[in-house]
Amino acid sequence: MEVQWLGVEFPRPGPPHRAVGLIFSMLLGAWSAQALEMLVGKIPFLQAVNGSTVMLPCSYASCIGIEDLYFNWQFNDNGTMQKVCDSVIASETSVPKVAIYRERVEFVGMNRANNISILLWNITFEDSGEYTCFGRNPKEKGRNHSAIFHLLVVDELKVVDNTLTIMIASAVGGAIAALMGFMLLKNFTLYVLSKLEERNKECLVTSSGIDNTENGLSGSKADSKPTPKKK
Known part of the structure; x- marks a missing residue:
């Protein structure tokens, strides 16, 4: 049904539960936009040579900021998640004190540009696998998120035949x-x-003019002889 006011028709509001559902959807969308995100880059995969040193990238993002953000790195060892490191970041300007639980691991993020990356020294074939970067932000009522980075350790890098x-x-x-x-x-x-x-075309026009002159046609330059008088 429609309602008329000052000659203009307006649609009648729907049932109350529809309005409540619409408001809930809008709030849910706004909440999702503010949710914590853990990012490991556009290419979450790295192939590295045995014995080299690699960096596993990770950063966090939150529209409303962080407060006592808890994060950790975990390694998937044949289905068993092993903690690599963890810490709590009090605020966006503080430098976290990171606890390391695995050998040849160094935290290099220092919370600059929301960076919480780690470095793996002298990698071995046992270091191949999935590394999960996890974060939980109490400021967003414990909202958490994680991202997975894949590392493959090889003898040598294969040259791609192009x-x-x-x-x-x-x-x-x-x-x-x-x-x-x-x-x-x-x-x-x-x-x-x-x-x-x-x-x-120019040659034809020129030739036509010459022919007319030689034949004594009108418009030619040939001398016209006077008509002889009859005696």
Whole structure:
């Protein structure tokens, strides 16, 4: 049903439970926008050589800020989660005191730019697997989030064979160059033909004028002889 007021029709408000549902959805959307997020980068995967040193990236984000943010790194050891390190960040400007539970691990985040990354020294094949960066923010009523980073330790990095890619790119480039050359040659040929056609037209006009002069037609420059008088 519709309600008229000052000649304008307005839709009648729906049942109260619909309005409550709409308000709840809006609040839920606003709450989700403020929720804590743990980020490990756009490419959450790293392949590294045995014996090298790697950094596992992680940062946090929260629209309303943090207060006593708890975070930790965990390693998935064949289904068993082993704690790598953990700490509590009192505020966005404080530097956390991180407890390390695994050898060859160093915390390098220092909370700069919300960074809580760790460094793995002299990695071995046993270090391959999933690393989870977890965070919980009491300021958001204990809202928590986690992100997974994959590490693969190998003997040596394989060189990717780009021969096929280069061949395809060369073929496509050659085809484009040939098409451009054909179009240039076509345009040049049409230009030459148009010039020859214009020249032929000029020659025809000139030849027509000369013929008229030689035949003594009107408009010619030939001397006209007077008509002899009858005796």
